[in-house]
Amino acid sequence: MGTEEKKEELKHSLSMFNKYKDLLMELTRKNVKLKYRNSWLGIFWSFLQPLLNMIVLSVIFGALLARKKDGIVCYPVYLFSGRLIYEFFVTSTKQSLTAFRRNASIIKKVYVPKYMYPLSSTLSTFVTFAISTLCYVCVWIFFKLTGISGGAGLTLSWKIVLVFLPMILLLMFSTGVGLILSVVNVYFRDVEYIWDVCTKLLMYMVPILYSMNRFEGRKIMYFIKLNPLYSMIELFRQCVLYGNTVPTQLLSWKLVLYATVMSILSLAVGIFIFNKYSDKIVYHL
Numbered sequence: 001m002g003t004e005e006k007k008e009e010l011k012h013s014l015s016m017f018n019k020y021k022d023l024l025m026e027l028t029r030k031n032v033k034l035k036y037r038n039s040w041l042g043i044f045w046s047f048l049q050p051l052l053n054m055i056v057l058s059v060i061f062g063a064l065l066a067r068k069k070d071g072i073v074c075y076p077v078y079l080f081s082g083r084l085i086y087e088f089f090v091t092s093t094k095q096s097l098t099a100f101r102r103n104a105s106i107i108k109k110v111y112v113p114k115y116m117y118p119l120s121s122t123l124s125t126f127v128t129f130a131i132s133t134l135c136y137v138c139v140w141i142f143f144k145l146t147g148i149s150g151g152a153g154l155t156l157s158w159k160i161v162l163v164f165l166p167m168i169l170l171l172m173f174s175t176g177v178g179l180i181l182s183v184v185n186v187y188f189r190d191v192e193y194i195w196d197v198c199t200k201l202l203m204y205m206v207p208i209l210y211s212m213n214r215f216e217g218r219k220i221m222y223f224i225k226l227n228p229l230y231s232m233i234e235l236f237r238q239c240v241l242y243g244n245t246v247p248t249q250l251l252s253w254k255l256v257l258y259a260t261v262m263s264i265l266s267l268a269v270g271i272f273i274f275n276k277y278s279d280k281i282v283y284h285l
Contacts, residue, residue, distance in 0.1 A: 016113055017113070020112060020113055020116060023112060023116060024116050024119065024120055024123070027116060027117070027120035027124075028120045028123040028124045028127065029124075030120075031095070031120055031121060031124035032124045032127050032128065035124070035128070046128040046131035046132055046135075047131055047132065047134060047135045048135075049132075050080065050083065050084060050087065050132045050135055050136070051135050051139065053083060053087075054076055054079055054080045054083065054139065055076075057079055057083070057209065058075060058076040058079055058149075061079070061209050062075050062076070062149070071211055071213050072150075072211050073150050073153040073154060073241070074143050074149050074150045074151045074153065074154050075149055075150070076139065076143060076149055077136075077139060077140055077143055077151070077154060077241065078211075078237070078241065079208065079209060080136055080139055081136065081233070081236055081237050081240060081241055082206070082207065082208030082209075082233050082237075083208055084129070084132055084133065084136055084236075085166075085170060085229065085232055085233045085236055086202070086203060086206065086208055086229065086233070087129075087132070088125060088126070088129040088132075088170060088174065089170065089173070089174050089177075089229060090199045090202070091125045091128075092121065092122045092125035092126070092174045092175075092178055093174060093177050093178050093181055093195070093199070094195065094196070094199070095121035095122070095124070095125055095178075096118035096119075096121045096122055096174075096175075096177075096178025096179065096181060096182045097178070097181040097182055097185050097191065097192055097195060098185065098192065099117040099118040099120075099121045099178075099182050100114070100117060100118075100182055100185070100186050100281055101185070101186075102117075103117050107281070107282055108282060114274075114278045114281060115179065115274060115278070117182070118175075118178050118179055118182040119175065119178075119179075121178065122171070122174055122175050122178050125174075126171055136240075140154065140240070154241070156240070159238060159239050159251065160239055160240060162239050162251060163236065163239040163240055165235065165239075165251070165256070166232045166233075166235035166236040166239065166259070167236070169232055169235070169259045169260060169263045170232045170263075172263040172264065172266070172267050173228055173229075173232070173259075173262060173263040173266045173267070175266075175267060175270065176263070176265075176266030176267035176268070176269060176270035176271075177266055177270065178270070179267075179270030179271065179273065179274045180266075180269065180270045180273055180274075181195060182274075183273055183274055183277050183278065183281065184273075186281050186284045187277075187284060202227075202229070205224060205227060206224065206227055206229050206230045206233055207224065207230065207233065207234075208233070212224070228258070228259060228262035228263070228266070231255045231256075231258050231259035231262070232259050234252070234255055235251055235252070235255050235256065235259060238251050238252065238255075239251070
């Protein structure tokens with residue numbers, strides 16, 4: 001394909017996206033509403049659910065894993081920050097994975113750019129993720145004011161203004177993985193169950209419940225760091241949790257570089273696979 005053809009194809013894709021952007025917003029809004037349909041508390045669960053998860057996990061694992069020598073200042077807040085990133089990735093990819101199956105009847109009858117379905121699933125999850133961050137802010141302030149569980153040691157620095165960076169990288173990475181899974185699941189339905197097991201294992205493969213200091217000098221530490229989700233969790237914590245450690249230092253450039261490369265690579269591979277196989281999806285639904 002020549003340069004001019006590529007430019008025309010890109011121009012057409014942007015034109016189609018602009019044409020259907022209102023539909024994308026409507027699908028996103030619909031997904032948010034459906035998630036909490038018939039629930040008394042509605043979207044408030046986006047605020048309450050992560051709070052309850054934090055309480056339960058803090059009670060169960062706090063006594064075992066919240067050791068000061070591991071460098072954890074306030075274990076509940078430390079745990080919450082990791083769970084927040086993990087939950088968004090898992091929920092968004094699971095929603096994207098089943099997007100075509102859930103909308104099969106519409107896809108067979110009405111033409112809409114097919115990427116709208118997994119993309120709207122990711123964006124709707126990002127909306128609930130944004131609400132959950134408000135819960136995180138409230139929890140951070142509570143532990144800071146009360147001093148419970150070492151909360152008095154919590155401090156912020158100017159790096160809080162960079163918190164959008166790991167969030168954008170996480171959104172890109174999750175979108176790419178979601179596009180890949182959404183296509184693969186149409187052809188191989190077992191992927192849905194395999195991914196469910198993988199995401200459960202993933203929770204213990206990134207430092208959510210524990211600190212990386214526990215594995216200092218051990219080979220498993222390097223294996224954990226290969227996970228792109230580790231870089232995004234650590235970048236998020238550097239912005240909102242590690243203000244008392246070298247407050248004048250920028251974010252780790254190694255983590256930023258690795259997370260950026262993996263996010264762009266994930267999105268590029270997702271778009272490539274989606275463009276190659278999306279036209280045949282309707283025949284397999």
